Amino acid sequence: MTAYERLREACGVIRDLEHTAALLDWDQQTFMPVNAEPDRVAQLTTLAGVIHEKQTDPGFARLLEQAEAECRDCAPDSVQACLIRRLRRDIEKQSKVPVDLVKQLAEAAAQAHSAWAGAREKAQFSLFAPHLERLLDLRRQYAVLFAPYESIYDPLLDNFEEGFTAKQLDILFADLRRNLVPLLRRIIDSQPPAECPKAVYGEKEQLAFINEVLHAVGYDFTRGRQDQSAHPFTNEFGLNDVRITTRIFPEMPLSALLSSIHECGHALYAMGVSRELDRTPLADGASFGFHESQSRLWENLVGRSRAFWEYCFPVFRRYFPEQLKNASAEQIWRAVNHVEATLIRTESDEVTYNLHIMLRYEMEKELLNGTLAVKDAPAAWNAKSMELLGVEPANDAEGILQDIHWSMGEFGYFPTYAIGNLLAAQTWCAAEKQVPDLEAEIAKGNFRPLLDFLRRKVHVLGARFTPAETLRRSLDAEEIKPDCFIRLLEKKYSRICGF
């Protein structure tokens, strides 16, 4: 066996263990008995330890060196070269961070997490403040290890969007904001009311309805399944096992449907990665932003399109004939596109979502730079909320304490949601050009041409290349831009609002 073959097998072992940990996590969120928590924590901790042992095994590093020597003449875009590049990058990043700092971060996050949950329950930021202070301090120590950089934000962002910088985000967000804030005002001033008929939509029927739609969209139930959980998520245990979950609200049938289509978008990506990359870290999305682009594309650009409801409304009415007897495709389409500036990110719509992200991005930068003190953060949050969205939280629970991410010590994650939105729009615009009769096929319930396009252009590449290189290869684009995103919104809302 060559060093490369042995290296691949070593990667396979790590990947199998990661998939195993993912199954423990999936089970914990779906079927695990309530009192099994301590046993599950022990298993997850043990597995994390074993994965860490394997990743930091000196034999693994030696194998990588030997594989690099073997690969001097590899084609730079061969799987072999791409895998080696990726492993080298991971090892170099890892080697810069002292084990002690990793431990401190893990411990601080574990403590912060329960403090955050308690603080949110009491809507009292001061209970969480010292933990946030500590996490920011540790994350600054972490970032400094990657100097030089232009912004201290860059090394953190790089963990989610390799190679992307705060400078790029600043330009992108400034552009987006310039267009989005006035657009939001125009929409809110002119949109006619629209809602899904108020009624009870049975859980069983909702699940059957969603199931039919997922089948039509192309979710492969022989390689996945849908269950219920408190928060919808997608989890991958191999290219042949990508599961999604949903959450049913009897009075909001569109919530579960769109959330399922969102998770299905993630799952289609994971299922579509080339089998050449199986059991390697390349069998993944190109970045967090890329992954989010696939879920958002299906949720917003398909699931909230007029064409989709041409197909979907008759299906919807077949499951709920009583509830929908006076409704129409046009009405439901308008309902799922209703815009409202609200306080909570996870409930926000296509237009306001990115504004929520900008708020968090600005907060993170200022907190990390030290230009904003932790004690002043709630007031700053509220002011920014007013400025960007025109609404102000009545308390910290619906303001600065609403998201889990900071309590996990994760800074630099939020922007990937916005990147996902913009990338989704860019991908859609490319599909419009390259897929014949895109909307007409969707209106007929034929999603195959779109899925084939995504498979061929995006999914198959997995994490083989950097995000920038993936963008070039999949969409023939040099950078992420807000143009498509804004254009698609303007087109949709000029039709809805008549401007």
Place this chain on the structure above:
Amino acid sequence: MTAYERLREACGVIRDLEHTAALLDWDQQTFMPVNAEPDRVAQLTTLAGVIHEKQTDPGFARLLEQAEAECRDCAPDSVQACLIRRLRRDIEKQSKVPVDLVKQLAEAAAQAHSAWAGAREKAQFSLFAPHLERLLDLRRQYAVLFAPYESIYDPLLDNFEEGFTAKQLDILFADLRRNLVPLLRRIIDSQPPAECPKAVYGEKEQLAFINEVLHAVGYDFTRGRQDQSAHPFTNEFGLNDVRITTRIFPEMPLSALLSSIHECGHALYAMGVSRELDRTPLADGASFGFHESQSRLWENLVGRSRAFWEYCFPVFRRYFPEQLKNASAEQIWRAVNHVEATLIRTESDEVTYNLHIMLRYEMEKELLNGTLAVKDAPAAWNAKSMELLGVEPANDAEGILQDIHWSMGEFGYFPTYAIGNLLAAQTWCAAEKQVPDLEAEIAKGNFRPLLDFLRRKVHVLGARFTPAETLRRSLDAEEIKPDCFIRLLEKKYSRICGF
């Protein structure tokens, strides 16, 4: 930390990994998408490799030596001494077997398993014969490593019932057979017909009915759950997570009920082990026979008792009022105790079950001793079946090919089912003496006194002691005997058959 503390933590890691593998297996049998098989095989193989690494780590053996030195003055029945004894035994057994033989056995079993499945489908023993030959040869090589012994069967049996020998089994089975064969004839000649009303019993209602019974029996749904699978089983992922499965036949409602009670018996045992033994190999049943004794006790001595149906029939009828409108507790009790000499072990009743086991035990001994050639095995099987049960298989699928065990290279497993039956009866006889109003409480649906007795006497001990020592401590008995078993059967069937 003392060496013992570090040893316990090392055991904990292995145990966590074993529980993780068990969850992968559970998921495979319950919820896994059909095409995920290759991914799951990779994960299970990887995990088995990691577990093996940890078990054979020289550091682990050194830790054990140090812990032994520390424990020179330990009380011999302390958890510390018991755990050290167990680990020493496992390591000594393991050290006797060359890695190469382990691999050969695993490979031969993997090949034999699919050959067996194919042979059974075609009802053609000759397709399986060379594999059985090979497995017998490897198992002989394995057994020889443990010489000296009285029978080559002993080292194999020891893997399931530590310390138990073929000589003991011979005596036990001769005794049992002397009583059982004439009893079977008498029952068959005199039992009146009895059956559960023929009807369709809906799946949903069956599950709800079983759920209510399991709650009553004492299965803790906060530390377990019941799902459906092709073959019912119990799986344990920690003291706080013990799950069971069942299989519903719409025309045989008593099948799922009794099989669920059987699995529940296993689960109650696993849930009742002392928390002192958590995350060690002692957090297990004392032996395969002991585990089976708990499932059989609940299935046969509770679930097939007249007292149980006093409680259970009204519940049963509440779920199936139409189907059972003309039925009675007495009738259902008689139906679940109907005796018939059939060909298939897994479908056999309380009276004939042990005869199926004796048949297999005799076959195993003769095949291992070489007094029976593999090519002559089907004819020998059929002759023994006629002799013991009075029925003869029409083909190998319903004869020698019916069970999976030999295809896995497991010889010495079958007797533990019979040991379980006898131990269950012995345990019941002890409970009759020590639990006031045992049957009267069961008739009222109060299973708590029985469960408390089992918890206190058997469950809590786990695998802390050898099977023989467990028997002494839990039932104050010196050996496994067939007396209680026979006496209970005679009592029940004299009432049913009127002899």
